[in-house]
Amino acid sequence: MPFADQTLLTMGLAIFLVPLLAFTVLIHFGSRLPKGGDWVAQAGIVTSAVLALTIFWNVIVGLYDPGWTWWSAEAGLSWNWIDLADLKLPVGLYLDNLSVIMLTMVTVVASCIFFFSAGYMHGDPKYPRFFAYLSYFCFAMLGLVLVDNLLFLFIFWELVGVGSYLLIGFFHEEEEPPRASLKAFMVNRVGDVLFLLGIIIAWQLVGTLNYPAMFEALAAGNFPDPASRAFSSLSNHQLLTLSGVLIFCGAISKSAQVPLHTWLPDAMAGPTPVSALIHAATMVAAGVFMVGRMYPWFTPEALMFVAGIGAVTALVGATMGLVSFDIKKVLAYSTMSQLGYMMLGLGVGGFVAGLFHLITHAFFKACLFLGSGSVIHAVHSQDMRDMGGLRKKMPRTYWTFLLATLALAGVPCFAGYYSKDQIVANALAWGLSHGAAHWVPFLFASVGAFLTTFYMFRLVFMTFHGAPQNAEKYAHAHESPALMTIPLMILAGFALLGGGTMNPLADVDHLWFNELVPAPASAAAAGLGLAVESAEDVAHHLHSAHYPALFTSLLAIVAGFLLARRMYLVKSTDPAAVTRRFGPLYGLVVNKYHFDDMYGDRGLVGGLKQVNGALAWFDRNIVDGVVNAVGLAGRFIAFVMGLFDKYVIDGLVNSMRTLTRLCSSIFRLAQTGNARDYLTWTLVGVLILAFWLA
Amino acid sequence: MVSPQDAVVVGSGFAGSLSSYLVVSGGLFLLGVTCVLVRRNALYVLMGVELILNSANLNFVAFARFGGYGMDGQMVALFVVILAAAEAAVALAIIMRVFNEFGSVDVTRTDSLRD
Numbered sequence A: 001m002p003f004a005d006q007t008l009l010t011m012g013l014a015i016f017l018v019p020l021l022a023f024t025v026l027i028h029f030g031s032r033l034p035k036g037g038d039w040v041a042q043a044g045i046v047t048s049a050v051l052a053l054t055i056f057w058n059v060i061v062g063l064y065d066p067g068w069t070w071w072s073a074e075a076g077l078s079w080n081w082i083d084l085a086d087l088k089l090p091v092g093l094y095l096d097n098l099s100v101i102m103l104t105m106v107t108v109v110a111s112c113i114f115f116f117s118a119g120y121m122h123g124d125p126k127y128p129r130f131f132a133y134l135s136y137f138c139f140a141m142l143g144l145v146l147v148d149n150l151l152f153l154f155i156f157w158e159l160v161g162v163g164s165y166l167l168i169g170f171f172h173e174e175e176e177p178p179r180a181s182l183k184a185f186m187v188n189r190v191g192d193v194l195f196l197l198g199i200i201i202a203w204q205l206v207g208t209l210n211y212p213a214m215f216e217a218l219a220a221g222n223f224p225d226p227a228s229r230a231f232s233s234l235s236n237h238q239l240l241t242l243s244g245v246l247i248f249c250g251a252i253s254k255s256a257q258v259p260l261h262t263w264l265p266d267a268m269a270g271p272t273p274v275s276a277l278i279h280a281a282t283m284v285a286a287g288v289f290m291v292g293r294m295y296p297w298f299t300p301e302a303l304m305f306v307a308g309i310g311a312v313t314a315l316v317g318a319t320m321g322l323v324s325f326d327i328k329k330v331l332a333y334s335t336m337s338q339l340g341y342m343m344l345g346l347g348v349g350g351f352v353a354g355l356f357h358l359i360t361h362a363f364f365k366a367c368l369f370l371g372s373g374s375v376i377h378a379v380h381s382q383d384m385r386d387m388g389g390l391r392k393k394m395p396r397t398y399w400t401f402l403l404a405t406l407a408l409a410g411v412p413c414f415a416g417y418y419s420k421d422q423i424v425a426n427a428l429a430w431g432l433s434h435g436a437a438h439w440v441p442f443l444f445a446s447v448g449a450f451l452t453t454f455y456m457f458r459l460v461f462m463t464f465h466g467a468p469q470n471a472e473k474y475a476h477a478h479e480s481p482a483l484m485t486i487p488l489m490i491l492a493g494f495a496l497l498g499g500g501t502m503n504p505l506a507d508v509d510h511l512w513f514n515e516l517v518p519a520p521a522s523a524a525a526a527g528l529g530l531a532v533e534s535a536e537d538v539a540h541h542l543h544s545a546h547y548p549a550l551f552t553s554l555l556a557i558v559a560g561f562l563l564a565r566r567m568y569l570v571k572s573t574d575p576a577a578v579t580r581r582f583g584p585l586y587g588l589v590v591n592k593y594h595f596d597d598m599y600g601d602r603g604l605v606g607g608l609k610q611v612n613g614a615l616a617w618f619d620r621n622i623v624d625g626v627v628n629a630v631g632l633a634g635r636f637i638a639f640v641m642g643l644f645d646k647y648v649i650d651g652l653v654n655s656m657r658t659l660t661r662l663c664s665s666i667f668r669l670a671q672t673g674n675a676r677d678y679l680t681w682t683l684v685g686v687l688i689l690a691f692w693l694a
Numbered sequence B: 001m002v003s004p005q006d007a008v009v010v011g012s013g014f015a016g017s018l019s020s021y022l023v024v025s026g027g028l029f030l031l032g033v034t035c036v037l038v039r040r041n042a043l044y045v046l047m048g049v050e051l052i053l054n055s056a057n058l059n060f061v062a063f064a065r066f067g068g069y070g071m072d073g074q075m076v077a078l079f080v081v082i083l084a085a086a087e088a089a090v091a092l093a094i095i096m097r098v099f100n101e102f103g104s105v106d107v108t109r110t111d112s113l114r115d
Helices: A005-032 A034-063 A097-120 A127-146 A150-168 A176-206 A211-220 A236-254 A263-269 A272-281 A283-293 A300-323 A327-347 A351-379 A395-409 A415-434 A436-464 A471-476 A482-497 A512-516 A523-528 A535-569 A575-581 A583-590 A592-599 A604-670 A675-693 B018-038 B042-067 B072-102
Strands: A069-071 A079-083 A088-091 A094-096
Touching: A005 A034, A005 A127, A034 A097, A034 A127, A094 A097, A097 A127, A097 A272, A097 A283, A097 A351, A097 A482, A097 A512, A127 A150, A127 A272, A127 A283, A150 A176, A150 A236, A150 A263, A150 A272, A150 A283, A176 A211, A176 A236, A176 A263, A211 A523, A236 A283, A236 A300, A236 A523, A263 A272, A263 A327, A272 A283, A272 A327, A272 A351, A283 A327, A283 A351, A300 A327, A300 A415, A300 A436, A300 A523, A300 A583, A300 A592, A327 A351, A327 A415, A327 A436, A351 A395, A351 A415, A351 A471, A351 A482, A351 A512, A395 A415, A395 A436, A395 A482, A395 A535, A415 A436, A415 A482, A415 A535, A436 A535, A535 A575, A575 A583, A583 A592, A592 A604, A675 B018, B018 B042, B042 B072
Parallel strands: none
Antiparallel strands: A069 A094, A079 A088
């Protein structure tokens, strides 16, 4: 044990609370601080990074123990969020090798991006607020990684969603960003509602939401009697599968999987450092991390669903990347496709492969996005048709970008190779051992590998090679300042070395990540008593799949590279001719498979609008009619009561008045106002008294 | 003891009974009241009041003379004369105001107190 429990708890809390502190300071005083307060945000994230690296150094490097976990509840350091008689929701921190690696990745990538942003956003009127939002996002993301239960993961999940919303819509004076941010937020709502339903079902099945306790309860198989719970017609197995699928639905929206991926390309309307941090390295990867965290929970059927969605996303994303001319959109589709690969890897049983790819991808994709940011900063355009030949003007950007591209394509020796290759190998092993339709993930992954190489080199060639396509923009282009290129170099370094080795034939079982983050045993299988493939069988299939997969991948990479070179570097084939030949297919891809149309005004949203119109009609005519009828009835009763008041009550009062008036009209006859009359009556009175008394 | 009605005053040149004084006084009073009640002109009303006051004076003096009450009656009569003078001054002032206000001194028209 490298740390005392109390120390580890303090460090864990500090890692995500320090950025929150930075956010609080910046949002209130940011504009009054010198230099817009960027140093506050940078100091905050660097503090987090130092703490994360300290833990990393002591735990990962120092202990190198695959089984290392630390749960605050076991150390007696939990806190009850809700504490009622029979309902307790304890909250604490949970650390294992995976979360320590995630923390390190997030804080290091974020630190690079924070410094890069200081250059990229320089002179922006909302500069302090940008750093406030970035800090806020880091707080939410790090909290998501650190917490020990599904409910708080969900809460932080929503908080990162807010951060994403704020940052996509950062340039809210323009037309596109607010729309894109709203779209991202709304599309994510769909997945999040399903995610919450999955959590509720999970709660019903095991009565706890802390990961270790959940898996323990699941593995013990103590399910409630189906008759006593909701969905009593579903067996425990079916309900568990449903729960897994619903939980994965959260990841579908957050990690931009088909069919809820449409927000990610639009999210590129945000500032480029945001795209790098949120929409490439961290937030979108949170879905993959969550599936990894919940891995023991998934039944084989749920995992098959994960694999299917991942495979489709990998291919769909890659094809859409082929046809875009917006440098950031190409990278966005690439991100989507790579997230598909990760899901595919997890789904086919490649727990290690999927999560390893999450880590390596974060570094090189952040590098690619920052590189594109550097290019955009130089030419003030996102359209690749405005670029070309920038290699000579921006050598540092070019070389780091190229390294990251090689890593993304999965060229041997680079970080991406080790992770992506494992995914393909796992997909092949899955196909080999299950047969039939289970070949689909491998097939899609291989085609995807070809397409990935193709669109990435298309991007590199169009941007950095060839003749400048826009002479004026080329003339003004210049290399970015060191503040921006040094983060690029750091990230490119990780893209080169993230695999932990440069030997392409290294035994995958002894890669650092494979050794440190072993696949957990399936609690679902244990709890339901399902037969699992023995470890030897898995190893055997993987072993026999490794070289064929490697060969396929290499073939795909070489083919992709050669095709891209032919079409975009030597230009012996005209891309326009190719698009003409594949006209209908090209149209389908350019229109993003009509997903946006499906959701848009002539699809889902339009349909909902019509339903809403019908409901509004019902409201206006039926509900309002009933309400108005009740109102009219009230008015009628009030009218009758008014009559009673007017004629009976008021009549009584008025008759008193009339009576009084009548009497007084008699008596007032004596009041003539004429002094002589009074005198006369006085005299009469006196005479009467005189005679009477006499 | 003799009653005031039939006592005979001795020691003066004038002889007569109390009743004759009271009859004159009563006549005077009736004339005054009639004047007050019948005449419309405020000045005549004022004169009627004077007649009433003087009939009362006559009564005071007559009772004092025939009742053996010393000079009390005469004293009161003197006060009444002074009072009448003051009253006449005030009443004339009021009549002036009434004339200004109503344009006449007709007492039947000064009935605005009724409302």
